[in-house]
Amino acid sequence: xxxxxxxxxxxxxxxxxxxxxxxxxxxxxxxxxxxxxxxxxxxxxxxxxxxxxxxxxxxxxxxxxxxxxxxxxxxxxxxxxxxxxxxxxxxxxxxxxxxxxxxxxxxxxxxxxxxxxxxxxxxxxxxxxxxxxxxxxxxxxxxxxxxxxxxxxxxxxxxxxxxxxxxxxxxxxxxxxxxxxxxxxxxxxxxxxxxxxxxxxxxxxxxxxxxxxxxxxxxxxxxxxxxxxxxxxxxxxxxxxxxxxxxxxxxxxxxxxxxxxxxxxx
Amino acid sequence: xxxxxxxxxxxxxxxxxxxxxxxxxxxxxxxxxxxxxxxxxxxxxxxxxxxxxxxxxxxxxxxxxxxxxxxxxxxxxxxxxxxxxxxxxxxxxxxxxxxxxxxxxxxxxxxxxxxxxxxxxxxxxxxxxxxxxxxxxxxxxxxxxxxxxxxxxxxxxxxxxxxxxxxxxxxxxxxxxxxxxxxxxxxxxxxxxxxxxxxxxxxxxxxxxxxxxxxxxxxxxxxxxxxxxxxxxxxxxxxxxxxxxxxxxxxxxxxxxxxxxxxxxxxxxxxxxxxxxxxxxxxxxxxxxxxxxxxxxxxxxxxxxxxxxxxxxxxxx
Numbered sequence: 001x002x003x004x005x006x007x008x009x010x011x012x013x014x015x016x017x018x019x020x021x022x023x024x025x026x027x028x029x030x031x032x033x034x035x036x037x038x039x040x041x042x043x044x045x046x047x048x049x050x051x052x053x054x055x056x057x058x059x060x061x062x063x064x065x066x067x068x069x070x071x072x073x074x075x076x077x078x079x080x081x082x083x084x085x086x087x088x089x090x091x092x093x094x095x096x097x098x099x100x101x102x103x104x105x106x107x108x109x110x111x112x113x114x115x116x117x118x119x120x121x122x123x124x125x126x127x128x129x130x131x132x133x134x135x136x137x138x139x140x141x142x143x144x145x146x147x148x149x150x151x152x153x154x155x156x157x158x159x160x161x162x163x164x165x166x167x168x169x170x171x172x173x174x175x176x177x178x179x180x181x182x183x184x185x186x187x188x189x190x191x192x193x194x195x196x197x198x199x200x201x202x203x204x205x206x207x208x209x210x211x212x213x214x215x216x217x218x219x220x221x222x223x224x225x226x227x228x229x230x231x232x233x234x235x236x237x238x239x240x241x242x243x244x245x246x247x248x249x250x251x252x253x254x255x256x257x258x259x260x261x262x263x264x265x266x
Numbered sequence: 267x268x269x270x271x272x273x274x275x276x277x278x279x280x281x282x283x284x285x286x287x288x289x290x291x292x293x294x295x296x297x298x299x300x301x302x303x304x305x306x307x308x309x310x311x312x313x314x315x316x317x318x319x320x321x322x323x324x325x326x327x328x329x330x331x332x333x334x335x336x337x338x339x340x341x342x343x344x345x346x347x348x349x350x351x352x353x354x355x356x357x358x359x360x361x362x363x364x365x366x367x368x369x370x371x372x373x374x375x376x377x378x379x380x381x382x383x384x385x386x387x388x389x390x391x392x393x394x395x396x397x398x399x400x401x402x403x404x405x406x407x408x409x410x411x412x413x414x415x416x417x418x419x420x421x422x423x424x425x426x427x428x429x430x431x432x433x434x435x436x437x438x439x440x441x442x443x444x445x446x447x448x449x450x451x452x453x454x455x456x457x458x459x460x461x462x463x464x465x466x467x468x469x470x471x472x473x474x475x476x477x478x479x480x481x482x483x484x485x486x487x488x489x490x491x492x493x494x495x496x497x498x499x500x501x502x503x504x505x506x507x508x509x510x511x512x513x514x515x516x517x518x519x520x521x522x523x524x525x526x527x528x529x530x531x532x533x534x535x536x537x538x539x540x541x542x543x544x545x546x547x548x549x550x551x552x553x554x555x556x557x558x559x560x561x562x563x564x565x566x567x568x569x570x571x572x573x574x575x576x577x578x579x580x581x582x583x
Contacts, residue, residue: 253573
């Protein structure tokens with residue numbers, strides 16, 4: 001199988017995150033591989049390993065679009081076990097919204113399909129910075145492929161995939177012909193940690209750098225000029241301040257209800 | 267007058283509150299047109315009239331529900347082109363966002379998710395980075411597609427009811443060819459509690475409940491609230507993953523958020539930033555959650571929550 005996994009370099013959610021510059025783009029210093037993309041990579045690795053791994057010609061390609069630092073998301077993917085890495089990077093891509101991002105990624109996927117057809121594109125359920133979860137569906141629409149999003153299990157048999165999706169009130173079983181775009185939730189597996197062997201092996205794996213010219217996309221189609229949405233203004237929400245803090249002396253439950261009553265929340 | 271297309275998916279016998287909110291918002295932006303999928307019951311039809319809907323569009327195909335997203339997006343694109351709508355409004359559910367995503371590509375339209383307010387000129391307001399920023403954004407395309415979060419508009423019928431006409435829209439042939447097919451559906455057991463994403467009150471438990479969600483659930487039921495949980499609690503298997511609030515779970519912005527036994531690490535704090543009032547109960551006085559709580563109790567949730575539950579029941583009679 002030939003599987004492309006989309007991996008994104010995002011600001012670490014365990015620290016404060018900021019918008020920056022005139023156009024309010026995300027500050028990407030101090031970034032990491034998006035935690036939600038580790039599940040996508042693990043799902044791809046399991047599919048490849050079940051078919052004999054790289055020795056049997058199965059490819060797991062980690063593809064990241066982003067500034068120079070985004071190569072770190074690709075490197076971590078290689079340490080986890082991806083067979084090769086691709087870093088799509090170009091000044092003109094900065095500030096791309098979901099539509100422009102999906103356009104560039106669709107072109108990159110098509111470029112990677114020139115050396116042999118792609119069977120699956122796997123993504124995380126959302127990025128942990130943009131949080132729109134638009135890109136997987138937009139990528140599927142642009143490539144004319146079926147999409148199976150929020151998969152909590154994934155099996156491939158012959159030219160078809162079967163997935164399970166858990167919503168609040170229903171669980172669904174879904175089938176689609178390959179190639180397809182699949183996004184997976186954090187319930188699908190437990191992503192592995194890179195081990196020493198994986199870290200050493202990653203040093204020998206190749207990372208291909210692609211520019212816009214390499215994927216045949218014009219600079220005007222991406223970045224701020226190619227985006228269909230504009231952020232006109234952004235204001236940091238004033239930090240919440242602590243209110244009344246009491247220590248329970250046996251009647252805190254009553255005081256809690258008094259507080260709710262005073263706030264007209266009962 | 268600009269036309270605003272509202273997507274209503276399988277309303278059943280009555281429109282849900284979030285649909286009424288979309289219809290109310292649509293009237294502030296132009297003439298409202300509904301693209302319906304599923305049965306049209308007479309009660310729903312009269313509600314559309316009350317809310318000033320001018321046209322009800324229905325798909326030519328009956329099997330849109332058998333597929334994931336793609337055919338619904340194709341139907342909506344045809345509906346938008348048919349009516350010349352310049353704004354399309356959808357629910358901010360996972361499915362709503364995905365339909366919006368594909369629709370945006372089909373119509374070359376900018377998509378904005380998680381919208382909480384829309385100005386007359388189409389500027390949409392939303393919060394980003396887990397509630398740490400409020401932004402104003404706009405689609406710079408002829409058509410804009412917006413998914414709107416529940417509980418931000420007060421539903422209000424139109425001053426003058428409409429007499430909507432019904433029109434069938436041809437779903438483009440071949441729209442199911444590249445779509446995933448749903449082959450089985452199981453209903454999960456319903457909890458009877460409000461849905462976490464649009465609940466007015468959320469009571470959430472974390473590591474501190476130590477496997478026992480009883481006191482959290484009882485307080486939630488006394489308040490008519492939804493039950494939420496931190497990731498630590500769902501990962502430990504103490505409660506269903508559906509209850510998870512925050513980064514990989516659900517974003518909530520209730521009137522009241524009661525956090526019990528949750529330390530308030532930065533990503534947990536982020537998940538509750540936009541609640542109007544935050545109450546925190548935690549044994550550890552050093553918990554970061556107390557930095558953002560409007561009312562904090564340093565105490566044992568197994569004492570405080572049951573006492574509060576009993577007091578609420580007593581006052582409510």
